[in-house]
Amino acid sequence: MSQSDRPPLQWTGVLFALATNLFLPTAVDTLGAPWLGAGLLWGLTGIAAPLLAGALTARYTMQRGGMHAFLGGLMSVPILGFAVFPGNWQLAILAGAFCTLGGAITELLMRRG
Secondary structure: OOHHHOOOOOHHHHHHHHHHHHHHHHHHHHHHOOOOOHHHHHHHHHHHHHHHHHHHHHHHHOOOHHHHHHHHHHHHHHHHHHHHOOOOHHHHHHHHHHHHHHHHHHHHHHHHO
16 A cells, blocks of 8 residues: 555544543543552553553544554653653553554454454
């Protein structure tokens, strides 16, 4: 597939990825902190919630979901590192990377089906 055959990126899809990758980890971190241990909370906020955000982005855009999730996840890293997980840059970068991974896996599964 040549580059001209690819559909253009939708900025609404990138903003959707940014919003969901900020909202889901923040919600899990805020709501789960009183009841969950540190290890489980770290796994849910850094891995599970961003994977879901990427998957939702791919379903929202219906095409090039991995690229939309990559751009949105990349833009969310500084916000997560400063506001949501203050000073915990490893978790913020992990959340951005797993958002990309969730979008890419969902895009591949949508192509097959």
